[in-house]
Structures are given as structure tokens and as C-alpha cells.
Amino acid sequence: MSKKINIGIIGFGVVGSNTCLVLNRKKELFSRYTGIEYRIKKICDVDWKTEREWMPPEQLRTDNYSEIVNDPEIDMVVELIGKFQPAYEIIKKSLENGKAVVTANKFLLSKKLIELITLANENNTYLGFEASVAGAIPIIKGLRESFAGNRITSIIGILNGTTNFILSAMTRENKRFDDALLLARNLGYAENDPSLDISGADSAQKLAIISTYAFYHSITDDDFLIEGIDRIESEDIEFASELGYRIKLLAMAKRLDNLISLRVHPTLVPEGHMLSDVEDVYNAVYLEGDLFGRSLLYGEGAGGKAASSAVVADIIEIGKKISGRGHLPEIFTIESDIEIQPVERIETRYYLRFTAVDRPGVLASIARILGENKISIASVIQKKENPEHAVPIVMLTHRAVEKNVNNAIREIDKLSSVKNPTQKIRVED
Amino acid sequence: MSKKINIGIIGFGVVGSNTCLVLNRKKELFSRYTGIEYRIKKICDVDWKTEREWMPPEQLRTDNYSEIVNDPEIDMVVELIGKFQPAYEIIKKSLENGKAVVTANKFLLSKKLIELITLANENNTYLGFEASVAGAIPIIKGLRESFAGNRITSIIGILNGTTNFILSAMTRENKRFDDALLLARNLGYAENDPSLDISGADSAQKLAIISTYAFYHSITDDDFLIEGIDRIESEDIEFASELGYRIKLLAMAKRLDNLISLRVHPTLVPEGHMLSDVEDVYNAVYLEGDLFGRSLLYGEGAGGKAASSAVVADIIEIGKKISGRGHLPEIFTIESDIEIQPVERIETRYYLRFTAVDRPGVLASIARILGENKISIASVIQKKENPEHAVPIVMLTHRAVEKNVNNAIREIDKLSSVKNPTQKIRVED
Numbered sequence: 001m002s003k004k005i006n007i008g009i010i011g012f013g014v015v016g017s018n019t020c021l022v023l024n025r026k027k028e029l030f031s032r033y034t035g036i037e038y039r040i041k042k043i044c045d046v047d048w049k050t051e052r053e054w055m056p057p058e059q060l061r062t063d064n065y066s067e068i069v070n071d072p073e074i075d076m077v078v079e080l081i082g083k084f085q086p087a088y089e090i091i092k093k094s095l096e097n098g099k100a101v102v103t104a105n106k107f108l109l110s111k112k113l114i115e116l117i118t119l120a121n122e123n124n125t126y127l128g129f130e131a132s133v134a135g136a137i138p139i140i141k142g143l144r145e146s147f148a149g150n151r152i153t154s155i156i157g158i159l160n161g162t163t164n165f166i167l168s169a170m171t172r173e174n175k176r177f178d179d180a181l182l183l184a185r186n187l188g189y190a191e192n193d194p195s196l197d198i199s200g201a202d203s204a205q206k207l208a209i210i211s212t213y214a215f216y217h218s219i220t221d222d223d224f225l226i227e228g229i230d231r232i233e234s235e236d237i238e239f240a241s242e243l244g245y246r247i248k249l250l251a252m253a254k255r256l257d258n259l260i261s262l263r264v265h266p267t268l269v270p271e272g273h274m275l276s277d278v279e280d281v282y283n284a285v286y287l288e289g290d291l292f293g294r295s296l297l298y299g300e301g302a303g304g305k306a307a308s309s310a311v312v313a314d315i316i317e318i319g320k321k322i323s324g325r326g327h328l329p330e331i332f333t334i335e336s337d338i339e340i341q342p343v344e345r346i347e348t349r350y351y352l353r354f355t356a357v358d359r360p361g362v363l364a365s366i367a368r369i370l371g372e373n374k375i376s377i378a379s380v381i382q383k384k385e386n387p388e389h390a391v392p393i394v395m396l397t398h399r400a401v402e403k404n405v406n407n408a409i410r411e412i413d414k415l416s417s418v419k420n421p422t423q424k425i426r427v428e429d
Numbered sequence: 430m431s432k433k434i435n436i437g438i439i440g441f442g443v444v445g446s447n448t449c450l451v452l453n454r455k456k457e458l459f460s461r462y463t464g465i466e467y468r469i470k471k472i473c474d475v476d477w478k479t480e481r482e483w484m485p486p487e488q489l490r491t492d493n494y495s496e497i498v499n500d501p502e503i504d505m506v507v508e509l510i511g512k513f514q515p516a517y518e519i520i521k522k523s524l525e526n527g528k529a530v531v532t533a534n535k536f537l538l539s540k541k542l543i544e545l546i547t548l549a550n551e552n553n554t555y556l557g558f559e560a561s562v563a564g565a566i567p568i569i570k571g572l573r574e575s576f577a578g579n580r581i582t583s584i585i586g587i588l589n590g591t592t593n594f595i596l597s598a599m600t601r602e603n604k605r606f607d608d609a610l611l612l613a614r615n616l617g618y619a620e621n622d623p624s625l626d627i628s629g630a631d632s633a634q635k636l637a638i639i640s641t642y643a644f645y646h647s648i649t650d651d652d653f654l655i656e657g658i659d660r661i662e663s664e665d666i667e668f669a670s671e672l673g674y675r676i677k678l679l680a681m682a683k684r685l686d687n688l689i690s691l692r693v694h695p696t697l698v699p700e701g702h703m704l705s706d707v708e709d710v711y712n713a714v715y716l717e718g719d720l721f722g723r724s725l726l727y728g729e730g731a732g733g734k735a736a737s738s739a740v741v742a743d744i745i746e747i748g749k750k751i752s753g754r755g756h757l758p759e760i761f762t763i764e765s766d767i768e769i770q771p772v773e774r775i776e777t778r779y780y781l782r783f784t785a786v787d788r789p790g791v792l793a794s795i796a797r798i799l800g801e802n803k804i805s806i807a808s809v810i811q812k813k814e815n816p817e818h819a820v821p822i823v824m825l826t827h828r829a830v831e832k833n834v835n836n837a838i839r840e841i842d843k844l845s846s847v848k849n850p851t852q853k854i855r856v857e858d
Binding site: 259269271289294296349381427 | 447455462469567660661663665672679728768774810821824828852
């Protein structure tokens with residue numbers, strides 16, 4: 001029953017090797033869900049010396065991408081080398097040869113997106129590029145499909161993890177720009193030459209891709225106002241904070257009637273705004289549309305795993321489209337080995353509010369019963385003193401088991417000093 | 430060139446009429462993007478007396494759904510009446526007749542999702558139900574497609590707008606539960622009988638649908654621990670706040686190995702957690718997966734427009750799939766009437782940091798130049814007094830035009846009392 005999709009991977013770095021790992025490990029799963037066998041036929045890279053977590057057998061390796069682009073048996077090319085050439089050539093040739101293409105190449109797509117989509121359409125094939133922007137955040141599919149009926153009026157993105165990490169470190173730890181950059185480098189969040197990130201160019205490339213789809217217009221990063229974060233001083237972060245703002249590198253596209261404003265620059269965002277809480281290397285995209293109103297998509301913007309999540313999703317979905325069957329079955333097969341946890345086995349932290357008379361020994365009795373039921377107390381509030389009446393005693397527990405908590409409450413509520421049924425609310429940290 | 434998809438709409442309430450409005454108003458646009466004419470052939474409702482924003486011509490109306498379900502010319506049935514019967518019968522019959530179905534029926538799907546997907550697959554057709562959960566938030570497509578390569582380990586959702594509004598009002602305005610519920614009613618956020626919302630049942634239905642897809646297991650709302658918010662007292666909100674938490678009605682599904690824990694209950698969420706900032710009638714879904722890491726999708730969870738956004742997206746996408754052509758072209762046609770705004774015409778608020786000697790009249794000169802350039806000042810910080818040296822003067826402006834701001838800065842930086850180039854950072858409120 002199974003149809004085969006032969007895949008050629010070009011570029012075997014972090015994202016490439018992660019993608020191969022997932023395709024191999026979950027091969028059986030994907031095949032069950034889609035009826036398709038996703039098979040890696042060839043992997044191209046110029047460096048076969050550096051060890052990766054998984055190394056393909058010899059016969060899968062090549063250093064010549066023509067062996068993939070021109071192989072009539074290969075159905076799908078996954079381009080993960082980045083930059084302009086030879087990626088542009090690889091994608092064009094692959095599409096012209098009728099192959100589907102999946103790419104994470106933001107640099108190339110920020111210049112050539114419409115040309116390549118048109119080429120894919122002309123050759124009755126598909127171009128997937130979810131991984132080119134904001135890692136696994138489904139912003140491309142969101143605009144292409146989920147929000148397709150909308151007129152998009154506003155896009156505000158935190159699209160670069162390196163600069164967001166630097167600004168977070170400057171804000172939280174009062175670091176100077178240079179020190180925050182050094183920290184980002186030491187943690188592997190900044191490249192040796194971080195100028196594309198810091199200058200805002202990387203964010204502009206990503207926003208060009210998003211806004212091309214949001215506004216159905218040919219938008220490249222040449223259309224942008226672009227300012228970087230290197231001129232932000234600690235002083236500015238402090239003054240901003242005093243005024244109730246945080247400084248973020250925002251990539252913005254706003255539509256007023258038919259006029260689009262495109263810009264990337266450090267920006268004061270009010271505390272409490274959802275974008276002001278996007279910290280460290282996380283990305284987020286805030287959108288406004290005439291039907292859905294306001295929406296925010298948030299997630300990991302980079303890293304081999306997050307990018308491979310998007311690459312694999314494109315591979316699965318496009319694989320279904322090109323598999324040649326009339327009907328694309330839902331990804332759905334029941335997993336029989338899954339079990340639903342009984343409620344009594346829930347384990348979490350609890351907020352407990354007891355209502356007890358304010359007499360010596362009451363707190364001790366409650367604590368004793370909790371202890372006997374293996375519930376340990378993280379903090380207690382007992383403010384009001386009133387020996388005449390019942391007062392609230394509030395406790396936050398450490399992790400405990402629902403069954404034990406229920407038993408303890410049953411016992412506590414029987415104490416003569418406890419006047420009302422105990423309030424129990426679970427905590428999610 | 431255009432292929433026609435004939436659509437039958439069953440249920441002409443708020444979502445139904447909004448969906449028709451969008452399909453009509455954007456007909457030409459969708460046709461240009463997909464090559465498909467999405468045509469409403471019949472609309473069924475039992476009430477044709479209540480006026481809606483748009484009323485269909487007589488010949489489109491019926492009060493007998495068989496005229497849609499059994500019409501061989503109808504390709505797609507949009508079921509928007511909700512509840513169990515006759516919705517179940519309508520969807521089953523439509524799928525058996527080979528029609529695609531789009532529905533927003535969370536109640537029915539929380540019981541019958543797998544049966545109906547299987548039925549759709551058996552009949553080589555499609556079931557779209559993005560609108561059944563969290564309005565326009567693309568959580569269904571996210572799990573079905575964008576995160577398809579992942580093993581999902583955690584889902585935490587705020588899935589009910591009514592209860593989130595009530596808890597927000599109790600927190601922000603110190604209202605008691607009953608008063609907050611009354612406010613929700615007066616604002617149209619709560620139904621006359623809000624018991625499904627308040628009891629947590631509505632959230633459980635939605636989470637059953639999401640987690641069925643996340644875990645590929647047959648999950649119905651019978652599997653849940655469900656607690657409502659009616660027992661939350663103002664006191665609990667205050668104590669929680671004192672402990673650094675807010676109370677939210679969370680719908681949670683967590684996977685530990687093959688064990689799934691499913692629950693809906695009021696929960697303490699630490700302030701600063703992204704879910705604690707989801708206010709009023711907004712919804713959000715937080716996800717964890719082995720590849721994408723952590724992700725959050727946020728947006729309007731209800732309302733005719735948001736739901737119609739999801740319904741229309743399903744209609745467009747499924748329409749492409751059933752249009753009978755081998756290739757599904759990308760939704761992409763360049764909009765020629767769009768214009769990119771020149772940078773100088775940007776209008777926003779500005780943070781300006783001047784570095785000037787601390788002498789009388791300096792502030793006045795700066796303010797005068799700003800005024801001459803039509804820039805008005807919202808607030809000023811000038812803390813350090815030091816007549817010997819230059820000190821920072823920080824201003825937040827009201828909305829101003831980039832060109833004017835640049836002109837003003839040029840002039841100000843020429844003042845002999847201004848010692849360093851002025852720092853300019855834009856503000857996004």
C-alpha cells in the first residue's frame with residue numbers, strides 16, 4: 001500500500017542532521033499516518049569529516065548536488081545550505097525538474113520568494129519554507145492557510161533570537177551591549193560574525209518573507225527602514241524601564257488602506273504588552289486581521305530541533321500532496337498503547353485555604369495531617385488574628401498526589417476547629 | 430478556467446451569516462488566488478425572520494437540511510447549528526454522500542471526532558473543524574500539520590472566553606463571582622445559561638478535540654477531571670495575588686511516557702507566565718513538543734468574526750483539495766495597488782535622549798525646536814543635576830512624523846549646549 005517519496009537533502013549541518021534523525025526515527029510512524037514512506041535517498045555536503053549525532057552510510061553521501069537535483073528518482077529536495085548561491089540554482093533547477101522543494105533559506109527567499117513560488121506553480125509542484133522564518137512557529141502556514149480569508153493590517157515580530165537575547169540580558173542583568181553580546185557568544189547564541197543579527201538585516205529578511213504573503217505584494221528587504229541594536233546603551237534600557245517600557249528589536253509591517261509601512265528597529269514596548277514578555281532566544285509574531293482580530297504566535301525561533309520541526313512538517317505535508325493519490329488522508333491512526341491517567345494520581349502543587357478558629361495548636365493539627373499524607377508545605381499565609389472567629393489559613397504545598405490531598409482535606413475538615421470546607425486550587429508553575 | 434465549489438450552509442446564526450458575508454465580499458479575491466469560485470448554493474435555517482447583517486435572496490433559503498445534504502450538486506456542507514442532533518446526522522450523511530464538511534461543533538466532535546474523520550477518509554473526502562476550538566487560533570492545523578513530526582508532551586489551554594473574562598474581572602476589579610458573571614452577561618460574553626462555560630464542560634469538550642489530535646488516541650470529555658470556577662471566591666484571588674499568582678481556568682493534557690493526564694480546573698498560574706497575561710475573552714494554547722520545544726498560540730477565542738475566519742480558511746483549503754485538479758496552487762497573486770510607505774512618512778511615538786549641559790534655558794530651546802517641528806512632548810525625565818557636565822534629558826513624544834523628528838534632532842544637535850548626538854528610539858504601544 002505504501003507509496004515512496006525519495007528525498008534528497010542538500011546541506012548536512014545542524015538542521016540537516018536533525019531532519020534526517022527525525023525522518024529515520026519516526027519513519028514507521030509517518031508511514032502509518034500517511035501511507036507514505038519518506039525515504040532519504042541522498043545527502044549532499046562538502047564536509048563529511050565533522051562528526052554529527054547521526055552519520056549516514058557511505059552510499060547515501062555525496063559532495064555533488066547535481067546528483068540530487070538531476071536524479072529523476074528523487075521527488076523532493078530539501079535545501080539547507082543557506083546563502084544565495086548555489087542555493088538559488090539548486091532550488092530553481094529542482095523546481096524546473098518537477099521536484100518539490102523544502103528550504104529554510106531566509107536570505108534567498110527575502111529576494112526571490114515570488115519568482116520561486118511562481119516557478120513551483122508553473123511546474124505543478126510545491127515550495128515549502130516554514131523553517132525560513134521563526135523556527136517552528138507556524139507563521140507561514142498561518143498566513144498561507146489559517147488566516148487566508150483575512151485582510152492582514154498589522155504584523156509585529158520579534159524575529160531574531162540573538163538580538164532578543166542580548167536585549168534581555170541588558171535589561172535583566174544591567175549588562176552593557178558589548179558584555180551581553182559576549183555572553184550570547186559564549187552561550188552559542190551569537191555567531192562569530194553577528195553583524196547580520198545585530199544590524200537588523202536578519203529580521204528584515206524574515207519580515208520580507210512574511211509580509212510578501214500577508215499583503216500579496218512583492219516585498220524585499222530593500223523596502224525596509226532597518227536600524228540595529230548596537231547603539232542601545234544601558235542608560236536607554238534604564239530610562240525606558242523607568243517610563244514603563246522595555247526595548248525590543250521589532251520587525252513591523254503595517255497596512256493603512258493600500259499603504260504598507262515596513263521597518264525593523266529597536267522599539268520601546270510597554271510592560272504588560274505580550275511582546276514585552278518574549279525573552280531570550282524566543283521569537284513571536286503578533287498579527288491583526290479583519291476577521292481573526294488579534295493573534296500572537298510564540299515559540300523557539302532557532303536551533304536545529306525547532307527548525308527541523310518545521311522542515312519535517314513541510315516534508316510530510318508536501319509529500320502527501322505529491323504522492324499522486326486523489327485523496328490526502330488525515331494524519332490519524334489511533335495509538336493503542338496510550339493510557340489515560342486516573343484523576344486520583346494527579347501530582348501537582350496545591351493552594352489550600354482552610355477556615356479555622358484562631359486557637360493555638362490548630363495550625364499544628366493541620367500540618368500534622370498534611371504530613372501524614374505526604375504533603376509538604378511550601379508557604380503559609382495567616383494574617384488576620386481573631387480569636388473569636390474563624391480565619392483563613394492559606395498554604396501552598398510542594399508537589400503532592402491528588403488522592404493524598406483529598407484524604408488530608410477530608411480529615412482536616414472533620415476537625416472541630418475547622419469551620420468551612422477547605423478550598424483546594426491546583427497550581428501550574 | 431475557474432472551477433466551482435458549491436457550498437451548502439446549515440445554520441445561519443452569527444457565525445453562519447459572517448461566513449456568508451466573507452465568502453461574498455471576498456469572492457473575487459479567493460477566485461483569483463485559488464482558481465476556484467466558492468459559491469453559496471443553499472442556506473438552511475429554521476428562523477428566517479430575525480434580521481442579520483446580510484440576508485440571502487429567497488431562492489437560496491431553505492428550512493430543510495435534506496435539500497443540502499442530498500443535493501448532488503453541493504460539494505461542501507458547512508454545519509453551524511451546534512449541539513448533537515441533527516448535526517451528527519447532517520455530518521454523517523454529508524460525508525457518506527461524498528461531500529466535504531466544515532463544522533464548528535465542539536460538542537459533537539468531543540464525542541465523535543474519530544468516527545467522523547474515519548468516515549471522511551473512507552469516503553475520500555475531508556472534515557474541517559478549526560472553528561470548533563479557540564476561534565481563529567490555528568491550533569487544529571498546528572497539530573495536524575505544523576507540529577506533525579513532534580511528540581506532544583504538554584497542552585495547557587485557556588479555552589473558554591466567558592470564564593476567563595469573569596476571572597479577569599474578579600482579579601482586576603475585585604469583583605465577586607456573581608457580579609463578574611453579571612458583567613459578562615451585560616456585555617454579551619455570557620449566555621443566558623452559562624453553566625457549560627462555568628462548569629468547565631465547554632473547555633473539556635475543546636481539549637478533548639485538541640488532545641485527540643495531539644496524542645492520536647480516542648479521547649472524549651468523559652476522560653477528564655472537570656472543576657468549574659463558581660467556587661472561586663474573591664479571597665482566593667487576593668491570596669493568590671499575594672503569593673504571586675493569578676487564577677485561570679486551565680484545560681490541561683500532559684503526557685508522561687504513555688500515560689495521559691487530562692484535567693480542567695481553576696489553577697494558580699505564576700505572574701509572568703505567558704498564560705497569566707491572557708486576559709478577558711482571549712484564548713491561548715501553550716504546547717510542548719520534542720522538536721519545537723515550547724510554543725504558544727494566542728487570539729480571539731470566540732465571536733462571529735473570529736469563528737468565520739477559521740470556517741473560511743477550512744472552506745478555502747478543503748475547496749482546493751476537492752477541486753479535482755492534480756496540483757493545488759499556492760494562494761498567491763500579486764496585489765498591484767499596494768504601495769510601500771516611504772520611511773520619512775512613518776508616524777509613531779518617540780523616545781528621545783538628549784545629552785545637554787545643565788543650564789537654564791536648554792530645555793526650553795529643545796522644546797521650542799520640537800514644537801516648531803510639530804512634535805509634542807508626553808513626558809520628560811531630567812534627574813541628575815550637574816551644572817558642570819552634560820546630563821541626559823529623556824523625552825517621550827506623542828505621535829509625530831519621522832521626517833519632522835529627524836529635522837528637529839538635526840537642529841537640536843547643532844545647539845552649543847547639546848554635547849552628544851541625540852538618541853532616538855521609536856515606541857510601539
